[in-house]
Amino acid sequence: MLYWLGNELCFPHVEEAEEWGGLALGGDLSPERLLLAYRSGIFPWYDIGQPIIWHAPDPRFVMFPKKLKVAKSMRPIFNQKKFGVTFDTDFSSVIRNCQQTRRSGQIGTWITDEMLEAYCYLHTLGYAHSVEVWQEDRLVGGLYGVSLGSIFFGESMFSKLSNASKTGFITLAWELQKRNFSLIDSQVHTPHLESMGAEEIPRKKYMNLLRQALRQHTHKGSWTDWLE
Template identity: 85%
Template sequence: MLYWLSSELTFPPIEEAEEWGGLALGGDLSPERLLLAYRSGIFPWYDIGQPIIWHAPDPRFVMFPDKLKVSRSMRPIFNQQKFTVTLDTDFRSVIKVCQQSRRKGQYGTWITDEMLEAYCYLHKLGYAHSVEVWQEDVLVGGLYGVSLGSIFFGESMFSKVSNASKTGFITLVWELQKRSFSLIDSQVHTPHLESMGAEEVSRKKYMKVLKDALKVSTHKGSWTEWLEM
C-alpha cells in the first residue's frame, strides 16, 4: 500500500515500500521535502499526469567510487582530449536535454517541467550539480544529481555522441574520489553503469552507508573550480 503524503514534512518508514520500490504518493517538490527524501533514502520518480511517486527500492544500485572501472577503449578518449568537461556551468541545459532525451522502451519523460524547476532551484541553493561534456563548444553529453554529505545522488544523464556521457561520469567519479566521497547513488540498475563498476546492494547496507555519509559536511555551492585545482 502506498502512503498519501500530507502537507506535513514527513515520510513513512522506507521498510514499508512496495516490492517494486514505491513508498508514497503526493506531497510536493519543495527543496525541504526533496532534501529530506534524499537524507531518508527516498527519491521522486514519476511520469507526466501522475502524482509524485516516492521510491525506496531494495536492492539499490550504487557505485563505490574506488571501484570505478575504466575500460581500455576509454583511455585514448582521455589521452587525446576528445572532449572538454566542465562542472556546474550550464545546469539548466543539462537537465533540459535529459528531459528531452528519449530512451528505448520509454514513452514521454519522467522529468516533468515541475521537476525541472525544482532541481534548478536546488542547484541555485548549492545542492544540485551538473557535469557538462563539450565538443567544439557544443554540449554533447552530461549528467546531473544532488550532493549531500559524501554521497552524490545521480539523477539522469545523456549522450549525443559516442562516449560523451561515459567521459563525463568518469571525470566526476575521479573528482569525487579526490574529495573522499563514499558513494554514488544510481538508484536503479543500468547496464551502462554496471560496466563501469556499479553494483546492487541491499537497502539495509545502503542506509548504513547513507547514515555515515551524512555525518560529513556537504560540498555545497558551485563545483565549477574543482577541475581547475
C-alpha cells in the same frame, strides 16, 4: 500500500516500501521535502499525469567511486582529450537535454516540467550539480544530481555523441574519489553503469552507508572551481 503525503514534512520509513520500490504518493517538490527525501533514502520518480511517486527500492544500485572500472576503449578518448568536461557551468541545459532524450522502451519523459523547475531551484541553492561534456563549444553530453555529505545522488544523464556521457561520469567519479566521497547513488540498475563498476546492494546496507556519508561536510555551492 502506498502512503499519501499531506502538507506535513515527513516520509514513512523505507522498510514500508512496496516490493517494486514505491513508498508514497503526493506531497510536493519543495527543496525542504526533496532534501529530506534524499537524507531518508528516498527519491521521486514518476511520469507526466501521475502524482509524485516516492521510491526506496531494494536492492539499491550504487557506485563506490574507488571501484570505478574504465574500459581500455576509453583510454584514447582521455589521452587525446576528445572532450572537455566542466562542472556547474550550464545546469539548466544539462537537465533540459536529459528531459528531451528519448530512451528505449520509454514513452515520454519522467523529468516533468515540475521536476525540472524543482532541481534548477536546488541548483541555485547549491545542492544540485551538473557535469557538462563539450566538443569544442557544443554541449554533447552530461549528467546531474544532488550532493549531500560524501554521497552524490545521480539523477539522469544524456549523450549526443558516443562515449560523451561515459566521459562525464568517469571524470566525476575520479574527482569524487579525490575528495573522499564514499558513494554515488545510481538508484536503479542500468547496464551502462554496471559496465563501469556500479553494483546492487541491499537497502539496509545502503541506509547504513547513507547515514555515515551524511555525517560528512556538504560542499554547498558551485562545483565549478571546487572540482576543477
